[in-house]
Amino acid sequence: MPYDPSAFPPFAVTVDLVVLTVRKDALYALVVRRGEPPYQGRWALPGGFVRDDEDLESAAGRELTEETGLRSQALEDQDAGAHLEQLATYGAPQRDPRMRVVSVAYLVLAPDLPSPIAGGDARSARWAATDALLEAADGADREAEEQHVPLAFDHGEILRDGVERARSKIEYSSLATAFCPAEFTVGELRRVYEAVWGVALDPRNFHRKVTGTPGFLVPTGGTTTRQGGRPAQLFRAGGATLLNPPMLRPEV
Amino acid sequence: MPYDPSAFPPFAVTVDLVVLTVRKDALYALVVRRGEPPYQGRWALPGGFVRDDEDLESAAGRELTEETGLRSQALEDQDAGAHLEQLATYGAPQRDPRMRVVSVAYLVLAPDLPSPIAGGDARSARWAATDALLEAADGADREAEEQHVPLAFDHGEILRDGVERARSKIEYSSLATAFCPAEFTVGELRRVYEAVWGVALDPRNFHRKVTGTPGFLVPTGGTTTRQGGRPAQLFRAGGATLLNPPMLRPEV
DNA sequence: CCAATAGTGTCTATTAGACATTATATT
DNA sequence: AATATAATGTCTAATAGACACTATTGG
Numbered sequence: 022m023p024y025d026p027s028a029f030p031p032f033a034v035t036v037d038l039v040v041l042t043v044r045k046d047a048l049y050a051l052v053v054r055r056g057e058p059p060y061q062g063r064w065a066l067p068g069g070f071v072r073d074d075e076d077l078e079s080a081a082g083r084e085l086t087e088e089t090g091l092r093s094q095a096l097e098d099q100d101a102g103a104h105l106e107q108l109a110t111y112g113a114p115q116r117d118p119r120m121r122v123v124s125v126a127y128l129v130l131a132p133d134l135p136s137p138i139a140g141g142d143a144r145s146a147r148w149a150a151t152d153a154l155l156e157a158a159d160g161a162d163r164e165a166e167e168q169h170v171p172l173a174f175d176h177g178e179i180l181r182d183g184v185e186r187a188r189s190k191i192e193y194s195s196l197a198t199a200f201c202p203a204e205f206t207v208g209e210l211r212r213v214y215e216a217v218w219g220v221a222l223d224p225r226n227f228h229r230k231v232t233g234t235p236g237f238l239v240p241t242g243g244t245t246t247r248q249g250g251r252p253a254q255l256f257r258a259g260g261a262t263l264l265n266p267p268m269l270r271p272e273v
Numbered sequence: 274m275p276y277d278p279s280a281f282p283p284f285a286v287t288v289d290l291v292v293l294t295v296r297k298d299a300l301y302a303l304v305v306r307r308g309e310p311p312y313q314g315r316w317a318l319p320g321g322f323v324r325d326d327e328d329l330e331s332a333a334g335r336e337l338t339e340e341t342g343l344r345s346q347a348l349e350d351q352d353a354g355a356h357l358e359q360l361a362t363y364g365a366p367q368r369d370p371r372m373r374v375v376s377v378a379y380l381v382l383a384p385d386l387p388s389p390i391a392g393g394d395a396r397s398a399r400w401a402a403t404d405a406l407l408e409a410a411d412g413a414d415r416e417a418e419e420q421h422v423p424l425a426f427d428h429g430e431i432l433r434d435g436v437e438r439a440r441s442k443i444e445y446s447s448l449a450t451a452f453c454p455a456e457f458t459v460g461e462l463r464r465v466y467e468a469v470w471g472v473a474l475d476p477r478n479f480h481r482k483v484t485g486t487p488g489f490l491v492p493t494g495g496t497t498t499r500q501g502g503r504p505a506q507l508f509r510a511g512g513a514t515l516l517n518p519p520m521l522r523p524e525v
Numbered sequence: 526c527c528a529a530t531a532g533t534g535t536c537t538a539t540t541a542g543a544c545a546t547t548a549t550a551t552t
Numbered sequence: 553a554a555t556a557t558a559a560t561g562t563c564t565a566a567t568a569g570a571c572a573c574t575a576t577t578g579g
Contacts (some may be wrong), residue, residue, distance in 0.1 A: 030325040034364070034375050060300040073373070074281040077364040110362040112286070112329040112378050121325070123286050123375065125362050208557070226542060228559065251549040252559025269541075460530070477567060480532065501531025503576040505571075 032112075036081045037068035037176065037207050039108060039183030039270075040089065040129040043216045044199045047150050050180055051089065052172065054145035055125045057123040059118050060173030064149065068124065068178065081105060081127035088146060091131055103131035104199035108183050116175050128183045130199035188217055195237055198258035204241055206253035207231060220271050230268065236261025286372045289428065291360060291435030292341065292381040295468045299402050300439075302432055303341065304424065307398035311370050312425030316401065318432065320376065333357060333379035340398060343383055355383035356451035360435050368427050380435045382451035383410055403436050419468045422446035447489055450510035454512045456493055458505035459483060472523050482520065486507040488513025490494075 040051035052064040067088040071080040076167050083103060085091055092102045105127055112123040155177065157169040191197040191214065198205070200213045211227045231237055236259040244252040292303035304316040319340040323332040337343055344354045357379055364375035407429065408423040423429050428507060443449040443466060450457070452465045463479045483489055488511040496504040 029285045029322040032286045032323075033281045034286070034377075036282045070281040070365070071375075074366045076366060077362065077375070108363055109359055110329065112323070112377070114326050114328060123284075123323075123329070123377075125364070125375070132539085202577080203507075205560085223542070223544085224557080224562095225561090229561095246550060246557090248545080248557065249551065250555085251559080253558055266540085271542095419526095458531085475569070475571085476530080477532075477534095477571080482568085484532095498530090498577060500530065501578070502528085505531055517531080518567085523569095 028153075030121065033120055034071045035068050035122055035124045036071060036077060036084055036125045036128045037066045037111075037130055038084055038088070039079060039180055040085065040103075040124060040131060041132050041151070041187055041200075042131045042148065043184065043213050044133045044148065046212060046216050047152065048184065048217055049148040050151050050154060050183075051149060052149050052154070053088065055173055057147070063170060063173040064154075065138060066126075066176045067146070071125075076106070077125050078105070078127070081107075081125075081129075085129055086098075087125075089131070089134070091129075091134075102216055103129050104196060105129050108186060110178070111179060112177055113175065115226035124179075126183065128186055128204060130187060130196060132200055132202050143214045149182065155181055155184070165271055191217055191268065192270055195258060195261055195264055195265055197268075201258075204243065204245075204255045204257055206248065206255060207238070208248055210238075210256075214268065218270055222271070234261070234264055234266070235259075238263060282373065285372060285377045286323045287320050287374055287494050288323060288329060289318045289335060289363075289376045289378045289431060290336055290340070290381055290409065291318060291378060291432055292337065292355075292383060293403070293435065293439055293452075294383045294387045294400065295465050296400065298464060298468050300469055301400040301435065302403050302406060302435075303398060304401050304406070305340065305423055308397070315422060315425040315463055316406075317425035318378075318428045318511070319398070319452055323377075326416075329377050330357070330359070330379070332382075333359075333377075337379075337381055341383070341386070343381075343386075355381050357381050358432070358446060360438060363431060365425055365427065368426060373510050376431075378388075378431045378435065380438055382448060384452055403432065407433055407436070440522075443469055443520065445516055447510060447513055447516055449520075453510075456497075456509055457491075457493065457508045458497060458500065458507060460500055460505055462490075462508075466520065470522055474523070486516055486518070493496060 025097050032059045038051070042049050042051075051067060053067050055061055055065050067084060068249045069080075069084050069161050071077060075083070078211045082092075085103065106127040108126040110123060110241075113243065114121060116124075129255065152168070154172060156170045157177070172180060187196075197210060197217070200217075201209055210231060211224060213221055214227070215222055215250065238256040239259045241257055243255040245255055246252045290303070294303075303319060305319045307315050307317050308315055319336060321332075321336050321339075323329060327335070334344075337355065337357065356409050360378040360380040362375060364376045366373060368374065369377075394450045405421070406424060409423045410427070412419040424432060435448050439448075449462060449465045449469070452469075453461055453484055460476065462483060463474055463476060466479070467474055492509045496508040497507055498504045
């Protein structure tokens with residue numbers, strides 16, 4: 022096709038973030054309250070327009086920092102910080118009633134933050150259990166109830182895809198450690214798996230499995246009793262990104 | 274953010290296709306020759322602009338039909354036709370020197386086509402071995418050689434991501450059948466795995482594994498000798514999309 | 526006959542999962 | 553002492569992988 026700037030329709034491009042964390046033994050997502058129409062007053066995923074000279078991943082990282090104060094951490098990096106990866110792109114013609122918007126969604130896996138949310142636009146941001154958010158997206162009949170209001174736009178669908186991505190990725194990658202602080206115990210890592218998958222795992226088999234997978238965990242030498250009981254060894258994430266053999270999700 | 278149409282920079286949105294097929298026991302990708310600058314004369318992935326009122330997946334399906342005559346087949350459908358799924362989105366600011374373009378890449382897995390390519394713009398389209406295309410992307414030193422010219426734009430990177438997606442997805446899904454005709458033998462399916470992974474598999478263990486995985490294969494009753502030797506049973510793809518247990522790629 | 530592919534059977538080392546036991550902290 | 557969590561050990565059924573063997577075509 023010949024180059025003709027008038028031959029293509031103009032789009033707005035945004036990034037939306039599915040920021041997940043584990044707290045209170047459940048999976049939580051970051052949502053922000055919308056201040057203007059459409060969907061005024063409803064909860065939505067954080068996000069915003071991609072700037073003129075900005076890479077997509079840079080835009081996602083910038084939005085993340087603006088909303089949470091977290092530093093993003095691309096796939097390559099190993100240091101502390103949240104894991105960030107591209108999730109999928111959503112571009113149905115009427116997904117935003119104002120104009121044609123294509124949104125590139127990014128998935129962020131973050132440890133439970135000490136301060137609730139320390140960002141700029143934090144007044145109207147909160148963590149919400151993904152269970153409740155996704156229930157709302159399904160059962161549209163009882164919206165009147167407490168938290169059972171679906172997310173704005175197609176953000177319910179995006180959140181569902183993000184949760185499913187997280188659930189499957191911790192099977193065959195070491196990403197579950199992204200939900201943990203820099204140093205963590207085997208029990209804490211197990212509680213991450215249990216929260217994300219929504220199942221109970223045998224602590225003894227889990228311990229044998231993760232400590233036996235090469236490159237998954239590296240002992241730091243320290244111990245902690247923050248969970249009560251016998252002191253547990255502290256680990257940090259090892260260099261391995263792909264787990265072989267994978268962690269097996271029960272009865273799938 | 275308040276709604277202000279002048280507040281966001283305009284983007285062009287395109288779809289690019291990674292169309293893969295198995296032929297001659299190797300993985301091949303569809304490429305088209307560029308007629309205009311930039312990268313004039315170079316090979317590129319097929320693709321084009323998303324139209325004003327068009328869904329992203331519809332645009333990908335339309336481009337696929339235009340380029341190959343194939344009917345696309347979204348994830349839900351089970352009938353004959355190529356498998357189509359979203360791969361990833363590429364939006365580096367300078368990836369197209371003419372203007373800011375965000376490209377949503379789609380992955381298509383197609384059976385080996387009887388006629389080479391029966392589409393509109395087929396004059397300058399061909400199947401190319403992915404090995405050669407990706408070698409070119411790596412070793413930029415010997416571009417002078419036969420096919421060792423890298424793909425236009427960032428299409429080498431997109432192709433690499435598509436091949437990697439295909440390699441990993443046939444492990445835990447029944448997608449390998451998308452490379453086969455409607456009816457196929459266990460041996461033909463095994464050659465698909467061998468071509469995509471680039472390994473040799475034990476025919477006897479493979480047979481036991483795939484026929485023992487519930488929902489993977491459904492016998493049609495017919496037989497064929499098109500491969501020579503003893504007649505082989507014909508199968509079609511079963512309803513299962515996720516394989517449990519997964520096929521295991523050797524020595525990864 | 527031989528060569529080629531299809532299909533089934535057998536053996537073994539490994540492993541997932543169930544569960545016992547010991548260790549070390551707090552209350 | 554009672555209780556909680558950590559860590560290691562044992563047993564068994566299931567399985568991946570190696571490989572023997574038979575079946576059925578074409579040349």
